[in-house]
Amino acid sequence: MGAAVPFPECERLSPNTDPAFRPEWLGVVFHHSVLGFEETIARMLQPASQVSYHCLIRADGARCTLVPDGQIAWHAGASHFLGRNRCNDFMLGVAFAGDTYREPLSDAQIASAIEWVRPRWRARGWSLECMTDHRQVAPGRKDDLNPAEWNRLQSALAAALVAAAS
Numbered sequence: 001m002g003a004a005v006p007f008p009e010c011e012r013l014s015p016n017t018d019p020a021f022r023p024e025w026l027g028v029v030f031h032h033s034v035l036g037f038e039e040t041i042a043r044m045l046q047p048a049s050q051v052s053y054h055c056l057i058r059a060d061g062a063r064c065t066l067v068p069d070g071q072i073a074w075h076a077g078a079s080h081f082l083g084r085n086r087c088n089d090f091m092l093g094v095a096f097a098g099d100t101y102r103e104p105l106s107d108a109q110i111a112s113a114i115e116w117v118r119p120r121w122r123a124r125g126w127s128l129e130c131m132t133d134h135r136q137v138a139p140g141r142k143d144d145l146n147p148a149e150w151n152r153l154q155s156a157l158a159a160a161l162v163a164a165a166s
């Protein structure tokens, strides 16, 4: 196999951010956006929506950066992970466009997520325990991702990143 061609990436910066004074991200919270790719971007460009992700991934794997890594995105709300509250302060937020209860993640979405996570995983020494989803950090309040799709994603991350590191 030849070298993989990276997925295309655009940047549409959301106003819904805080500066991160110590951007020592401890991991990633994965979401689905329910809305489609363009509708989600449009919503996050509106200050009134009060929501944003660092990155949104379309069904074909194309990515949109909405908040740079140096800033806090407003994706998790009231949440708890790694013994701490307010995941937005220490977790990056990545969303898959669509609704994982209606449609499974595409293989391209999973591959694109791995491509996005890989350099950050290496730079920060993350492990699989640093990866989670909205459902798990806000139980009873949020249901993304579909547990079956979370399991698929987690297995793919393990195969691509944990095995590769050893």
Ligand SMILES: [Zn+2]
Pocket: 030, 031, 032, 075, 134, 142, 144
């Ligand atoms: Zn979510």
